[in-house]
Amino acid sequence: MTMVYYRSTMWDYTKKVKELFLKPKNVGEIENPDAVGEVGSMICGDALRLTLKIDKETNKIRDAKFQTFGCASAIASSSALTELIKGKTLDEALKITNQDIAKYLGGLPKEKMHCSVMGTEALEDAIVNFRGEKKPEAEEKIVCECFEVSEEKIRKVAIENHLTTVEEITNYTKAGGGCGSCIPVIEAILRDIWFVKPITEKPTRPKKLTNLQKIALIQDVIEKEIRPRLQADGGDIELIDIEGNKVVIGLRGMCVGCLMGDVTVKGIEDKLKELVSEDITVEVG
Amino acid sequence: MNTIYLDNNATTKIAPEAFDEMIPYLTDLYGNPSSMHTFGGSLHNKIEEARERVAALIGAELDEIIFTSCGTESDNTALMSAVESYPQKRHIITTRVEHPAVFNFAKHLARKGFRVTFIPVDSFGRLDMDAFSKALDDDVVVVSVMYANNESGVIFPIEEIGEILKERKIIFHTDAVQAVGKLPIDVKKLPVDMLSLSGHKIHAPKGIGALYLRRGTRFYPYIIGGHQENGRRAGTENIASIIGLGKACELAAKNIKKEVAYVSALRDKLEKRLMELCPDVRVNGDRENRLPNTTNMSFEYVEGEAILLRSNEYGICASSGSACTSGSLEPSRVLRAMGVPFTAIHGSIRFSLSRYNTEEEIDTVIEIMPKIIKQLRELSPFGKEKIKK
Numbered sequence: 001m002t003m004v005y006y007r008s009t010m011w012d013y014t015k016k017v018k019e020l021f022l023k024p025k026n027v028g029e030i031e032n033p034d035a036v037g038e039v040g041s042m043i044c045g046d047a048l049r050l051t052l053k054i055d056k057e058t059n060k061i062r063d064a065k066f067q068t069f070g071c072a073s074a075i076a077s078s079s080a081l082t083e084l085i086k087g088k089t090l091d092e093a094l095k096i097t098n099q100d101i102a103k104y105l106g107g108l109p110k111e112k113m114h115c116s117v118m119g120t121e122a123l124e125d126a127i128v129n130f131r132g133e134k135k136p137e138a139e140e141k142i143v144c145e146c147f148e149v150s151e152e153k154i155r156k157v158a159i160e161n162h163l164t165t166v167e168e169i170t171n172y173t174k175a176g177g178g179c180g181s182c183i184p185v186i187e188a189i190l191r192d193i194w195f196v197k198p199i200t201e202k203p204t205r206p207k208k209l210t211n212l213q214k215i216a217l218i219q220d221v222i223e224k225e226i227r228p229r230l231q232a233d234g235g236d237i238e239l240i241d242i243e244g245n246k247v248v249i250g251l252r253g254m255c256v257g258c259l260m261g262d263v264t265v266k267g268i269e270d271k272l273k274e275l276v277s278e279d280i281t282v283e284v285g
Numbered sequence: 286m287n288t289i290y291l292d293n294n295a296t297t298k299i300a301p302e303a304f305d306e307m308i309p310y311l312t313d314l315y316g317n318p319s320s321m322h323t324f325g326g327s328l329h330n331k332i333e334e335a336r337e338r339v340a341a342l343i344g345a346e347l348d349e350i351i352f353t354s355c356g357t358e359s360d361n362t363a364l365m366s367a368v369e370s371y372p373q374k375r376h377i378i379t380t381r382v383e384h385p386a387v388f389n390f391a392k393h394l395a396r397k398g399f400r401v402t403f404i405p406v407d408s409f410g411r412l413d414m415d416a417f418s419k420a421l422d423d424d425v426v427v428v429s430v431m432y433a434n435n436e437s438g439v440i441f442p443i444e445e446i447g448e449i450l451k452e453r454k455i456i457f458h459t460d461a462v463q464a465v466g467k468l469p470i471d472v473k474k475l476p477v478d479m480l481s482l483s484g485h486k487i488h489a490p491k492g493i494g495a496l497y498l499r500r501g502t503r504f505y506p507y508i509i510g511g512h513q514e515n516g517r518r519a520g521t522e523n524i525a526s527i528i529g530l531g532k533a534c535e536l537a538a539k540n541i542k543k544e545v546a547y548v549s550a551l552r553d554k555l556e557k558r559l560m561e562l563c564p565d566v567r568v569n570g571d572r573e574n575r576l577p578n579t580t581n582m583s584f585e586y587v588e589g590e591a592i593l594l595r596s597n598e599y600g601i602c603a604s605s606g607s608a609c610t611s612g613s614l615e616p617s618r619v620l621r622a623m624g625v626p627f628t629a630i631h632g633s634i635r636f637s638l639s640r641y642n643t644e645e646e647i648d649t650v651i652e653i654m655p656k657i658i659k660q661l662r663e664l665s666p667f668g669k670e671k672i673k674k
Contacts, residue, residue, distance in 0.1 A: 021591070022598065027664055042628040042667055045588065045608045045616065049666035067666035071590035071609040075664060147614070170614065177614030234395035252400060 013072060014106035016080075021072040026082035028065045037126025039118055044147050044174070046070030046115065048078050050122040052085075054130060059089045066122075073105075073112040080104045081119035090127050096120065097160055098172075113172045117157055143185050146178025151189060158193055166190070181267060214276065215242050221275045222249075226268055237268070240285040247272060248285040286600045289646045293486075294435050294463060294579060294637035295604060300488040303532035307490070310525035318522055319513070328524055335531025339495055342534040343480065344471035351496045351517050352527050356462040356483030357386035359496040360429070362507035362518070363458040363479040364390055367427035368399065369505035371456070374426035376400045380412060381622040382436075386481075387429050387460050388618075400424070408624045409571040410439035417446065427456045432464035432480075436606060436619040436635055437570030438579030440468070447476030456502065462486055462494075466537035467545070467576050478502045484526060488639070489533035493526035544640045549577035551647050552638050556580045562655040569625050569633060578638040581606075581620075583629035587661040592634055595657045601650055606633040 013021070033051035040047030046069060053063040064082040068075045080101050085093040098116035102108045108116055140150040157163065157172045166186050170177040176186050209217065222239055230237050236252035251264065269282035290298070316325030318332060336350050353359045364377070364387065379391050381403045388403075395401040402420040405413045412430065428450055433440045443459050450457040458479040464470060465480075466487035472480060479502065484493035498504055498517070510519030537544075560566050565585040584592065589605025596603060606617030608631065615621075616630040625633070636650075 021594065024664065038666075042586070042631070045614075045627075045631050047666055067664060069586065069665040069667055070588050071607070072594045074588075075591060174614055231396065234392045234401075236398075 012109045013076075014108075016104070016106040017073055017076040017108065020076035020079040020105070024075055024079040026065050026079060026086075027067070029067060030063055030065050035126040035130035037122040037124070037129065039121045039125060040070070041148075042069060046074045046118060048074070048118050048122045050078075050081070050126050052126050052130070054090070059091070061085050061088055061090070061093055070115065070118075071112075073108055074115040074118065076105055077101050077108070077115040077119045078122075081123060085123060090130070093123060094127060096123065098157070099161065110168075111171045113161070114174050117172055121153075143189070144173075144175035144178065144182045146182075147174040149173050149175035151185075154186060154189055155193060158190060164190060164194055209277065217276050218242060218247060218272060218280075221272060222268075225271055225275065230264070235264070245277065245279040245281060247280055247282050249282060250285050288600045288602060289642075289649060290602045291636040291638055291642065291646075291650065292602045292604055293639040294438075294576075294635065296485045296491065297488045297639055298641055299490050299529065300533055300536055302536060303489055303529040306532045307525040307529045310528055314524075318524065319511070332522055332524065332527055335527045338531035338535040338538075339482075342470075342538045343465065343482075343497060344473045345497050346500065348515070349472075349497055349500060351498055351514050352522065352530075353494045353496055353518055354492055354520075354523070355494040356384075356460070356481050356486070357494075358507070359462075359481035359483070359494045360384070360386040360458075360460050361390050362496055363481060364394065364427060364429060365507045366479075366503070366505045367456045367458065368394065370503035371426045374424050376402070376422060376424040376426060378402045378404065378417070378420050378425055378428045380404045380406065380430055380441075382406055382410065382434055382619045383429070383431055384435055384460055384462065387431070391429070399426075404430075406439075406622055410434060410437040410569070410619075410623045411571055411574075412441050412446075414442070414445070418449070421449070421453065421455070425453075425455050427458060429458040429460065432459045432461035432470075433468070433576050434570070434619060435463050436617060437581050437623065438463075438575035438637075439570045440464070440574050440576065443477065444475060451476045463576060463579075466534070466541065467548075467578055469541055472497060472499070484530040484533065487533050487537055489530040490526050493523055493530045495530065540640070545577045548638050548640060548642070551642055551644060552578055552580055552636070554644075555636060555638075555647050555650060556582065558651040559654060562651070563658045567629060569620060569623065569629070576637075579635065581633060581635045583625065584632040584634065584658050585629060586665045586667040587632045587658060589632055589634060591661050592632070592657060595661065596654065599649075599653050601653065604635045604637075606635070607631045 030051040030053050034054040035052040037050040049067045051065050052061055055062050064086050066078040066082050068078040084096055084100060084104055098120045101116040101119045140152060143149055143151050143154055154169055154173055154175055158169060161172055163169055163172060166176050166183055169175055169186050176183050219239060222237060227237055238250040238252060240250050241248040265282055265284060272280040316328050318325060318328040320326050336347055340347050340350050353362060377391055377394060377399050379387055391401045404417050404420060407413060430441050430446055432443055447457050456478050459477050460481045461470060462481055462483040465482040478499045480497040482495050485491040504517060506517050508519050513519055513522055559582060563584060567583045569581040569583055589607030590609035593603060593605050606620045608614050608616040620630045620633055
């Protein structure tokens with residue numbers, strides 16, 4: 001799992017960030033707003049609520065106010081956003097990118113770029129709501145469960161900011177910064193966007209396995225796919241028994257008593273389902 | 286603007302008395318204590334004098350104190366020594382809330398093939414003793430449990446654990462970096478085999494620590510080279526810092542009772558007033574059983590980095606367990622292990638005091654902090670309706 005080590009201090013922020021954090025502009029909530037945009041949650045660590053007053057004839061944003069739960073750069077980014085969009089038409093406002101917010105602030109530390117992304121997301125949310133174009137949520141495919149980041153968002157942010165590494169994606173969207181289990185998916189998305197190399201084809205599965213073939217394949221997948229990943233995190237796996245489609249395993253090392261124990265077992269089961277048979281179930285012995 | 290330093294679990298100011306004693310050994314008296322000539326060799330006595338002072342603070346014998354470069358080195362040495370000394374045993378027990386010096390070293394050993402059990406804590410940060418008892422088996426090579434937690438301040442039942450392990454003849458190490466100098470510790474009565482302490486947490490300089498090693502405990506050095514420290518820790522002695530540590534320990538031993546009363550009174554005042562003045566605040570950790578200088582408070586609906594950076598404008602220094610300050614995108618491992626809700630972890634602030642704090646400083650914090658919390662809550666989309674109630 002990649003760890004992103006950083007520690008922001010007041011020293012890493014520009015004068016403009018500091019200024020807009022200590023004395024933010026356009027704080028609050030517009031009464032009877034024409035549009036409301038909301039992103040983030042208290043659990044994720046940052047959230048932004050944007051309220052807009054829109055001139056219905058000219059489609060211009062007459063007023064914008066924000067409320068933000070988050071760190072200094074989240075507050076400054078929100079304030080910057082409201083400054084940038086006031087007086088603009090909705091179409092002009094939609095052209096504002098997270099880069100524009102960062103630029104307005106004189107730059108953001110790279111691990112804080114997600115704060116600028118949060119700004120543009122709230123704006124889009126508000127305008128989509130205003131225009132009544134809200135998409136059903138079911139369409140979203142969540143890639144990062146820890147921070148609830150969708151594939152769509154990762155693709156959009158990656159393309160707009162020309163991001164090519166997982167670390168950059170984490171800096172800009174937070175995806176992959178929690179348990180890290182979605183990192184392979186992010187890698188696949190990045191490969192897909194930038195055509196670095198074609199997404200590796202899944203090994204083709206024989207149609208019907210004999211019991212012996214199945215046991216051999218399970219052992220092979222555990223040895224080649226699962227064990228190296230667990231060992232990288234300080235854990236290990238022991239294959240205890242295979243009864244039909246039930247695979248009994250033991251977790252060793254860091255996996256024992258690990259907070260992510262259940263997730264690990266689920267991950268192993270998914271891998272075996274993918275590479276051996278849909279009917280496989282995994283139990284801890 | 287004056288600095289109001291309430292981050293003493295991170296590091297402390299060097300005691301002026303300790304600094305004064307160090308100066309000659311940073312300037313004129315630069316000899317190597319291993320030399321044959323008097324200029325160097327005579328410095329050996331100063332090291333032994335410091336060793337006596339360190340030993341006296343925790344009730345140890347002279348030959349039970351090994352000087353190291355820091356608390357982390359002491360912790361790493363203790364674990365490594367145990368696993369090197371008993372190569373047939375492969376199980377290590379520690380806790381989910383250890384300092385990274387133990388936690389990450391245990392993970393490192395897990396990668397090398399050791400089985401590691403991380404004992405959980407309850408919502409008050411207290412160790413799950415049932416889980417601890419269940420984890421014990423004949424394969425255990427060392428148990429490492431911190432004396433007191435750096436984030437919550439919660440004190441662990443070291444004596445109780447030590448008694449159990451003594452009976453089973455299992456090596457017991459405690460990381461007492463946060464406890465030494467803040468709580469009376471007497472290794473004559475405390476059943477531990479190894480104990481780590483750090484200089485810069487007790488008003489000595491950074492870059493010096495010590496490991497207590499009970500007589501008769503098998504030992505294997507971690508830093509290998511020359512004969513220093515009786516062959517137990519190689520490397521030319523950091524004389525000035527050793528002398529600084531000695532003096533800091535002497536000061537701590539002399540004043541511990543008075544200081545505990547003084548510091549805990551200030552801490553209690555700060556905590557009580559902030560709880561009265563700010564709605565929706567919680568204290569994280571067992572308030573009945575924690576370090577006298579520490580309080581970990583969560584201010585709901587606001588984020589820790591924002592609190593710290595606004596406090597910074599007034600010279601107030603503290604710490605937070607929020608994601609933005611933790612060094613990763615995930616908030617404090619310790620508070621998560623305690624089951625503190627994420628929403629509360631993001632707004633957690635640790636105040637840790639020392640003997641150098643004054644009542645005036647605490648009053649200033651009591652005046653400023655509620656204003657900052659109020660301002661940030663007005664900024665927060667979650668603050669408004671909750672505060673109104």
